[in-house]
Amino acid sequence: MPIVDDLKQALGDIVLVGAEIGERHRSDASLTGKDLPKAVIRPTSSEEIAEALRLCNANGQAVVVQGGMTGLAGGANADGNAIVISLERLTGIEEIDPQAATMTVRAGTPLEVAQRAAEDAGFLLPIDLGARGSCQIGGNLATNAGGIRVLRYGVTRDNVLGLEVVLADGTVITSLNKMIKNNTGYDLRQYFIGSEGTLGVITRAVLRLRPLPAGRLTALCALESYDNVVAFLARCQRRLPGLSAFEAMWQNYFRFNAEASKLKLFDDVPPFSVIIEQDLLSDDGDRDAFEAFLGEALEEGIINDALIAQSEKESRSFWSAREGHAMDQLLPSLINLDVSLPIGDIGRFAEDCSQALSARFPAAHVSFFGHVADSNLHIAFSEADSDAETPHIVDGIVYEIVRRYRGSISAEHGIGTLKRDFLDHSRSPAELDLMHRIKHALDPNGILNPGKVL
Numbered sequence: 001m002p003i004v005d006d007l008k009q010a011l012g013d014i015v016l017v018g019a020e021i022g023e024r025h026r027s028d029a030s031l032t033g034k035d036l037p038k039a040v041i042r043p044t045s046s047e048e049i050a051e052a053l054r055l056c057n058a059n060g061q062a063v064v065v066q067g068g069m070t071g072l073a074g075g076a077n078a079d080g081n082a083i084v085i086s087l088e089r090l091t092g093i094e095e096i097d098p099q100a101a102t103m104t105v106r107a108g109t110p111l112e113v114a115q116r117a118a119e120d121a122g123f124l125l126p127i128d129l130g131a132r133g134s135c136q137i138g139g140n141l142a143t144n145a146g147g148i149r150v151l152r153y154g155v156t157r158d159n160v161l162g163l164e165v166v167l168a169d170g171t172v173i174t175s176l177n178k179m180i181k182n183n184t185g186y187d188l189r190q191y192f193i194g195s196e197g198t199l200g201v202i203t204r205a206v207l208r209l210r211p212l213p214a215g216r217l218t219a220l221c222a223l224e225s226y227d228n229v230v231a232f233l234a235r236c237q238r239r240l241p242g243l244s245a246f247e248a249m250w251q252n253y254f255r256f257n258a259e260a261s262k263l264k265l266f267d268d269v270p271p272f273s274v275i276i277e278q279d280l281l282s283d284d285g286d287r288d289a290f291e292a293f294l295g296e297a298l299e300e301g302i303i304n305d306a307l308i309a310q311s312e313k314e315s316r317s318f319w320s321a322r323e324g325h326a327m328d329q330l331l332p333s334l335i336n337l338d339v340s341l342p343i344g345d346i347g348r349f350a351e352d353c354s355q356a357l358s359a360r361f362p363a364a365h366v367s368f369f370g371h372v373a374d375s376n377l378h379i380a381f382s383e384a385d386s387d388a389e390t391p392h393i394v395d396g397i398v399y400e401i402v403r404r405y406r407g408s409i410s411a412e413h414g415i416g417t418l419k420r421d422f423l424d425h426s427r428s429p430a431e432l433d434l435m436h437r438i439k440h441a442l443d444p445n446g447i448l449n450p451g452k453v454l
């Protein structure tokens with residue numbers, strides 16, 4: 001393996017081979033990765049990454065970047081011919097600038113570590129998702145992660161001011177901008193955010209921080225129909241200035257998780273349950289307004305019931321129904337699809353999907369939940385007798401309906417390998433051609449994450 005020998009000679013013992021390569025390098029959280037790579041490089045600096053890429057590029061060697069391996073699209077999986085650059089040792093907060101309200105962070109830093117550092121400095125880092133303990137800032141950027149605070153603070157893309165990236169040929173582009181306004185030509189950072197390791201290796205980022213809320217109010221509401229969910233969302237957006245989450249659960253999703261986790265929340269499971277959360281920006285005055293707001297929505301019949309969390313523990317119990325860990329553990333061969341649709345169409349889309357999936361798989365569990373306020377719907381599918389073909393058949397059924405509704409086959413998990421064959425369901429030939437041209441311009445030898453996304 002001459003390239004591995006060259007890398008070892010240039011970089012020393014940060015290059016691992018054979019038995020030195022840990023199992024964690026086999027697959028991301030989609031559990032679809034089959035092989036271990038032929039070598040793993042664990043750099044602690046951008047210069048080491050640049051040196052590794054220079055050598056790999058000159059040899060046409062495929063390179064896969066691995067972050068926290070929590071991705072759900074197979075994007076970080078490598079085959080036995082690839083060399084992995086693992087960012088696990090490129091960690092640490094380099095600076096928190098309280099005047100600019102920014103954090104400069106190395107890409108391998110786990111999201112939760114960055115969140116805590118922001119909090120210790122009196123700020124909120126608003127990027128937040130269930131995998132916070134393991135996923136890395138670089139992975140969040142490379143997938144443009146969404147999560148549970150998008151409604152108020154936007155997706156990851158909206159919270160990044162500057163980036164440092166190493167290109168396929170080893171060029172280091174340091175663009176650690178701290179300013180919100182900066183119209184100096186093309187916005188280079190946006191090429192790399194959401195590119196899933198196919199255009200460059202993200203090594204450092206300047207993230208935007210926000211004021212730390214004084215607390216949070218959480219309510220779980222029962223609703224009769226999807227039309228009421230949409231009406232309630234519009235009213236929340238108009239009347240609750242600190243609204244930071246609006247998460248909907250269809251009846252069988254809520255029932256499964258509440259029963260499995262022994263949560264006694266409503267006497268009868270309503271057709272729709274919605275969690276709303278409002279950031280407290282100042283004092284307790286917000287609390288009275290929150291209660292009055294829910295009282296009015298009840299009187300007008302937009303919602304049928306509302307439970308306001310009286311403690312952090314109670315709020316966690318609402319969220320545990322939504323996060324669905326019980327479902328993850330109990331349903332066999334669970335598939336979690338992640339799509340996006342215009343908000344007004346989501347109710348009809350869910351009915352169409354449910355009918356089409358039940359017609360093909362009569363015994364399957366099919367349920368729906370999602371962030372809704374940012375047009376994101378998740379579909380949980382489980383079939384006890386599923387085989388290797390089942391996920392592909394399910395994808396085909398769902399993404400064909402997504403295409404009909406002019407939706408997106410990936411709201412937040414990315415394309416990786418698992419959705420690659422369906423990309424044309426949500427992108428036109430001209431858009432795909434432009435993506436190929438950008439890829440060729442930045443990585444002419446096609447060494448970065450080959451076979452992913454495009």
Ligand SMILES: Cc1cc2nc3c(=O)[nH]c(=O)nc-3n(C[C@H](O)[C@H](O)[C@H](O)COP(=O)(O)OP(=O)(O)OC[C@H]3O[C@@H](n4cnc5c(N)ncnc54)[C@H](O)[C@@H]3O)c2cc1C
Nearest residue numbers: 067068069070071075130136138139140142146197202412
């Ligand atoms: C329990 C759970 C909950 C989740 N919830 C959400 C959610 O609410 N919203 C959401 O959007 N996602 C969610 N995800 C998916 C996943 O956590 C995100 O996609 C996350 O951003 C991936 O980060 P990572 O560091 O684990 O990346 P990895 O899985 O290691 O990699 C993901 C992709 O990014 C590339 N990559 C990683 N680091 C870099 C880098 N430094 N430079 C260039 N490319 C890189 C990889 O090559 C790969 O293509 C969830 C996953 C789990 C397991």
